Amino acid sequence: MRADAKRNRDHLLTVAGTTIAEQGIDVSMRDIARTANVGLATLLRHFPTREALLEALLHTSFGDLTAKASELETSHAAEDALVSWVRDCVAWTTEYRGVTVLMAAAIDDPESALHASCVTLRAAGARLLARAQATGAARNDIDGDDLFALIAMLAWTGDQPALAPRASHLFGIIASAILTSAGGGRSTGVYGER
Template sequence: MRADARKNHDHLLAVAGTVITEQGVDASLRDIARRAGVGLATLLRHFPTREALLEALLRTSFDELTAKAAALETSSSPDKALVSWLRDCVAWTTEYQGVTVLMAAAIEDPESALHASCVTLRAAGARLLSRAQAAGTARRDIDGSDLFALVAALAWLGDQPSLAPRADHLFDVVASAILPAARSSDAEEERPPAVR
């Protein structure tokens, strides 16, 4: 890509990021083009579909969350790694209202521009979950697909104005349901010694 084309591409992505943060993933492509100071045809030349634009915009975040999962596998205990990654993943999904709906659809659609990134992200979470399950801290009756669905559910809670103030508490409830063994061992550590 030529330098001027790369500059235009990057400018369009920056403006799209701002508009989508403000309006959600259903933001008008015309509005994005207008705010970028270009015509809709120019935007569509760079990004022929809404999904192509979203894939380009979200790819960096997907890559960062995948890399974070890999780093946590070697730097933190299995339960702490899973909770840390889950918290970051939920926080990121609330940045773009409606993105979890697209991710849930994309993971089931191999033709989607977002499919590969979503599958990679789900696999990263599944590895952290498997590690916690092998350590005996995570429940064994869930898998990476369930974890991906829980991220979407937690993100949805954060998008609801009436529930947003409780989002952190509800995250902790869900995390303790995923990691009941870690929760009970934390409680045992906090429990004062018995008096004889």
């Protein structure tokens, strides 16, 4: 890719990230192009669909969360690794209002531009969950799909202005429901508050 084309693409991603964070994923492609001071055709040349734009925008974050799961798997106790990773996922997904709806749909849609990234992310969480289950720290009646759904549910809660103040409390309840130990993250909030 030529340097000027890469600069333009990076600029579009920066503007899209800011716009989506402020207005949610339903912001029109036309509004993103207008905010970036380019024509709609220019935006569509780089990103022909909203999902293609979101995949490019979120790709690094998906990779970071997957790498974080691998790091936690080797550096933390199973219970702590699982809770920490779920907390990071929930916090990240609330940065882009409405992205959890797309992620939940993409997981079952191989044609979605987000499918591969979502499947990889779900697999990373499933590994952490299986490790916690193997040590007896997590319930055995949930799987990676359930964990992905719980993350989406908690992120959706954080997207709702009326419910956002309860997000940390609800995270603690869900963490306690996943874990088998008595302390199971009950007082740990979405952003790590105690």
